[in-house]
Amino acid sequence: MTTNNIRYLYHAETGIELIFCKNSTISYPLHNHVSVLTIGIILDGSVVLTTNKEARTYKQNETFTIFPYEPHSISAHDSYSMLTLCIDKNAVNNTDVITIQKHIGLLLMQALNMGKISHYQILQLLNCLDKTSDSSNWQLKIHPPYIHDLKRQLELYPECKLSVEEMAQNAFLSKYHFIRSFKAEVGLAPHQFQIQNRIRKAQRLIHETDTITEVALTTGFCDQSHFIKQFEKQVGLPPLTYKYSSGIIPQNTSIPSGTLVSFSDTKEI
Template sequence: MEKNQDTAFQTKIWKPKFSDDITFHKAYFLNYGFDKHVHEDYTIGLIQNGHMDAFVDGEKKSLDCSTIVSVNPDETHACQTFYHKDYTLYSIYLKPTLFKELVNENFHTSELYFKDAAYFDKELSSRFLKILNFSENQYLSNLDFECELLDSVKSLVSKNVKYTIDKNISNHQSMIKRAKEFMSDNYHLDLNLDDISNALDISKYHFLRTFKDKTFLSPHNYLMLKRIEKAKELLQKGETLTNTAYICGFNDQSHLTRRFKAIMGLTPGEYKKFFN
């Protein structure tokens, strides 16, 4: 989005040389934000300056540089700015496979979660920001950056990670999990409520009400978000916009572009340029 007197969003996206399982975003927000959405990665957010009006842990919170935003895969969240306010946000996206490797020393389980989406630790937040600033300005060698970053992530994990056992989840949680899995497996199809509810063997009205109540998203919005996540993967690998739209189930390239920009703040073509 172009910067003007009232609204601005500027972003930079890159990957470190040592791992394809990590992606960095740096974004500047002025009277700009994103509605409720999800990611497939574990996300660590660091506010460099200003205040972010966030939706995390199921409620709105005002966050600053003393807080580390820790979001799990498929966890609904949103970010906004206060009127006439701005902030700069670094985001670290970690693939689930890498995250589990990092925490294997602490937890011998596959079900791992950040405990608190808004985790207060001013010292660790400052450490993350210092590392990211140094890396962005190339003040650190690749080896030094890798060691410092992974050590900081493991420090956060040791303080703010929990694990759950599937047998302890409620019936509603189990239903939501199965619904998400069904939509993730069939993101490219033109699904309707009957398709999903029949797969779950429940009433579509009960499904719709429960899904929105527990995830803060409609099934349609969730399906669109899964398509965008898949589109991001394909674009990072150099796939064409036309093929990406087709593979992900969008009507055409313009449909992909419209949905992508609404969620990412930039077009698929602009996003692709960061990786190719």
């Protein structure tokens, strides 16, 4: 029986997030992670991860790495359980490496105590992280100025009403040339990147606003139904289900090693 049980645990101080998918059948369309390094391990079942037009099947106890801005999709042909560790590069830049490593280790211990991961799987994840840390792919790509400025705008203010035609005009390019150039640099078409970042912003705002309609309008969607459809497509869960599946470890909160922290004991993001 598939349940699509997904839980999120976010550490505010370091920008590190653990995502647990249990008995999930959710597939994710082509997207990328802005300034985020993702390391994952398959706990049960298998998924097909496609990056750079290359598809590979990952099975139980196998790890994978997805670098910042790397376009990818995940396909599920049957139910799977997976744990992913998401590390925000911008947050990492403001925190020393030893602190980051400590918090990653403690978060993984929480996963162990919750019975979501084994000692062996923790070692697999840490080995994958160690191999990844020195990779040049972890460094953010330098884009041409007209792409960099627009990309930054779409990351910070995705709710702004800006059509692809207007983007192309601002870059002094034809619409066709602009779309090709943007996709070649960023990995996604401009409108796709814009929608993706609207949903990412909504994932934070959903914990701060009273209604789904307010979140939809604040993030640039014309109506609630369109927002819900796009949210579920990108995240794999309806907005309210996502809201109640998320927990946060606040800043300046220590996590004693070996202590169980359940999602019901954490604050919402």
